[in-house]
Amino acid sequence: MRTMKPGRSGTVDRRRVLAGTAGSVLALALRPAAAAQPRTETTESAIRRFAGDNPIRPGRVSLDLPPLVENGNTVPLSISVESPMTQADHVRRIGVFNERNPQPNVVTLHLRPGAGRAQVATRIRLADTQRITAIAEMSDGTYWSASADAIVTLAACLEG
Amino acid sequence: MARTLINLPKTARAGDVITIKTLISHPMETGFRPGADGRILPRNIVTEFVCRFEGEEIFRAELFPASAANPYLTFTWVATASGRFTFTWRGDDGFDQTESAPIAVA
Numbered sequence: 001m002r003t004m005k006p007g008r009s010g011t012v013d014r015r016r017v018l019a020g021t022a023g024s025v026l027a028l029a030l031r032p033a034a035a036a037q038p039r040t041e042t043t044e045s046a047i048r049r050f051a052g053d054n055p056i057r058p059g060r061v062s063l064d065l066p067p068l069v070e071n072g073n074t075v076p077l078s079i080s081v082e083s084p085m086t087q088a089d090h091v092r093r094i095g096v097f098n099e100r101n102p103q104p105n106v107v108t109l110h111l112r113p114g115a116g117r118a119q120v121a122t123r124i125r126l127a128d129t130q131r132i133t134a135i136a137e138m139s140d141g142t143y144w145s146a147s148a149d150a151i152v153t154l155a156a157c158l159e160g
Numbered sequence: 161m162a163r164t165l166i167n168l169p170k171t172a173r174a175g176d177v178i179t180i181k182t183l184i185s186h187p188m189e190t191g192f193r194p195g196a197d198g199r200i201l202p203r204n205i206v207t208e209f210v211c212r213f214e215g216e217e218i219f220r221a222e223l224f225p226a227s228a229a230n231p232y233l234t235f236t237w238v239a240t241a242s243g244r245f246t247f248t249w250r251g252d253d254g255f256d257q258t259e260s261a262p263i264a265v266a
Binding site: 073074075098101102103105106107108109110111112114115116117119120121122123124125126156 | 177190192217218219220221222223224225226227228229230231232233234235236237238240
């Protein structure tokens with residue numbers, strides 16, 4: 001009966017493990033370079049262009065985005081804001097921003113008091129796994145925000 | 161003329177919140193994507209959508225390359241009177257299309 005030499009098989013395993021690790025490190029190091037696209041503007045400056053220097057508080061906005069996206073070319077997005085939508089208290093604008101698409105703006109929506117509900121839906125493109133932020137401007141001049149993360153397996157803009 | 165889909169109830173009672181769904185067939189070329197020859201394809205997107213009720217603007221959207229192809233938008237409105245909604249899409253290369261849909265409020 002043959003006995004396994006623990007020392008030898010141990011070395012082979014270690015070699016394989018090391019080779020595998022080096023491979024994945026290389027793959028990780030190459031991936032951002034391949035996905036990197038020059039951005040036209042930073043997300044922060046796009047948000048400041050939307051909201052000015054006003055403080056943005058989290059809350060009142062809810063953002064519905066699938067957490068795992070198979071195809072970044074068309075991702076359903078729905079936004080609702082807690083608001084009575086009356087003449088005195090309504091949502092004026094909703095801005096949606098991304099972190100890693102070539103351009104930080106996704107969509108800007110202008111609402112009117114007669115809408116009844118502050119509820120909108122659209123479909124967007126995501127170039128990478130990233131966080132989406134929606135900011136609502138109320139008629140009283142306050143800004144509220146919500147964010148949602150999406151993991152993207154097939155990126156828009158590069159493929160398709 | 162691009163094909164459009166507009167979905168809203170034909171009739172409503174006064175005070176009902178109606179949901180309006182719109183879609184227009186458009187490639188929404190981002191301007192960041194290389195074509196078959198390796199050169200970047202020029203941007204061709206719908207940049208603005210406006211919905212009006214009897215001439216009064218009720219909803220407007222500014223669109224960016226991050227909008228999916230065939231831009232789809234849904235929003236709500238409180239039905240108060242019978243009338244006509246008009247939907248206008250404007251975009252690159254002078255793209256401009258207007259459609260309309262009536263509603264009867266009882």
